[in-house]
Amino acid sequence: MxxxxxxxxxxxxxxxxxxxxxxxxxxxxxxxxxxxxxxxxxxxxxxxxxxxxxxxxxxxxxxxxxxxxxxxxxxxxxxxxxxxxxxxxxxxxxxxxxxxxxxxxxxxxxxxxxxxxxxxxxxxxxxxxxxxxxxxxxxxxxxxxxxxxxxxxxxxxxxxxxxxxxxxxxxxxxxxxxxxxxxxxxxxxxxxxxxxxxxxxxxxxxxxxxxxxxxxxxxxxxxxxxxxxxxxxxxxxxxxxxxLSAILRRTLKGRKFLEADKSHIHHLLMKQFGHRNTVIIMCGITTLFGFSAFVYMLNEMFGLLAIMIILLAVEIFIEKSAMISEHFHPILGICRRVLNRIKLIAKIIKEHKEKKSAK
Known part of the structure; x- marks a missing residue:
């Protein structure tokens, strides 16, 4: 058939x-x-x-x-x-x-x-x-x-x-x-x-x-x-x-949301991986989302976990590639703030130990 x-x-x-x-x-x-x-x-x-x-x-x-x-x-x-x-x-x-x-x-x-x-x-x-x-x-x-x-x-x-x-x-x-x-x-x-x-x-x-x-x-x-x-x-x-990224990107730039541009996901991937590999990557990601749908049907917890991991990876790519805006990086911004906070706490603990050992 x-x-x-x-x-x-x-x-x-x-x-x-x-x-x-x-x-x-x-x-x-x-x-x-x-x-x-x-x-x-x-x-x-x-x-x-x-x-x-x-x-x-x-x-x-x-x-x-x-x-x-x-x-x-x-x-x-x-x-x-x-x-x-x-x-x-x-x-x-x-x-x-x-x-x-x-x-x-x-x-x-x-x-x-x-x-x-x-x-x-x-x-x-x-x-x-x-x-x-x-x-x-x-x-x-x-x-x-x-x-x-x-x-x-x-x-x-x-x-x-x-x-x-x-x-x-x-x-x-x-x-x-x-x-x-x-x-x-x-x-x-x-x-x-x-x-x-x-x-x-x-x-x-x-x-x-x-x-x-x-x-x-x-x-x-x-x-x-x-x-x-x-x-x-x-x-x-x-x-x-x-x-959604295209609508947000064009709105932030003061352009019509129906106006075409060259900042879509496939354009950004192509700059780094080439034409054929970009198509393979995007079809592969779609397949992973499809696989996560099957996992969700079998086990909701593992399915949601798989979905969140894939979405997180896509979000990080969007932020690092400045697909929406150079200033749009909520996830990476949170990670940087947490990392800086950890470094600050580690520095305070180290200084406290040094003062304690000096005494």
């Missing part, structure tokens, strides 16, 4: 590359880009078409799945328009909100919000708002990491596989099949998108994948709540952290 979307995507991608030569749908070079030459930026067409064909062949869609496909299709075509004529950010945001409303209209969303300490919020209005924020946030988070060859596709494959495996544990074979079909469709495209890439997925690919990840997490964990949603959030932790 999985070889069908893989080979459809694998066969379609070269055809899209040839079409791009005729249609002149190339990725534009600017101060933020790292590629050179004429490279197609509509490779997401291969991912979308191979997935839709595979869904028609292997999945009997219900109302929720139809809503997911309809919303995902809207995001795909919105991204394709953006790839062709460069849509304004606010217009793109409007499409994302519309896609989220479609998903809600088809019955996909969080029904009840169960917060820590036994707090339960059973409000249709708040559930809809939370669902829309979730869809828009995750879609943009995935879109933002599409900055290196194979990065967005590679991380998406990892996320789909892990969510699919979690769905197996939860006995949701419908979610498993959908996520694996998406992973296979994306993997076929990755053959050409791996560094050095000969084609990019473009917004039609990244927006589609981002929407599908956010929608599937709601579809797969519908009875879910803040705590349950933390599991798929773990898989998306890097793009979520990257998005």
């Amino acid at each position: 999985l070889i069908v979307p893989f080979f459809i995507s694998l066969g379609l991608t070269p055809l899209i590359k040839k079409y791009s030569v005729i249609a002149k749908t190339y990725a534009k070079e600017n101060e933020r880009t790292i590629h050179h030459g004429k490279i197609s930026r509509i490779g997401g067409v291969a991912i979308y078409v191979s997935f839709i064909i595979s869904m028609a062949l292997f999945v009997k869609a219900d109302m929720a799945v139809n809503g997911m496909i309809l919303g995902g299709s809207l995001m795909f075509f919105a991204g394709l328009i953006d790839d062709l004529i460069d849509m304004k950010p606010l217009v793109k945001l409007a499409f994302e909100v519309c896609a989220a409303f479609i998903l809600v209209a088809f019955g996909v969303g969080v029904d009840v919000l169960r917060l820590p300490f036994g707090i339960t919020i059973d409000s249709i209005a708040l559930s809809i708002v939370f669902t829309i924020i979730w869809i828009v946030g995750i879609t943009n988070a995935v879109n933002l990491i599409d900055g290196l060859d194979g990065l967005c596709g590679g991380m998406s494959v990892v996320i789909f596989v892990v969510i699919g495996c979690i769905a197996i544990v939860e006995r949701r074979m419908d979610i498993t099949i959908i996520t694996f079909l998406l992973a296979a469709s994306t993997f076929g495209f990755l053959v050409y998108n791996a560094h050095p890439a000969s084609i990019f997925m473009g917004d039609c690919g990244s927006l589609f994948l981002g929407f599908m990840i956010s929608a599937i997490s709601l579809l797969g964990f519908k009875s879910s709540t803040i705590v349950t949603l933390a599991l798929p959030m773990l898989l998306l932790m890097l793009p979520i952290i990257d998005t």
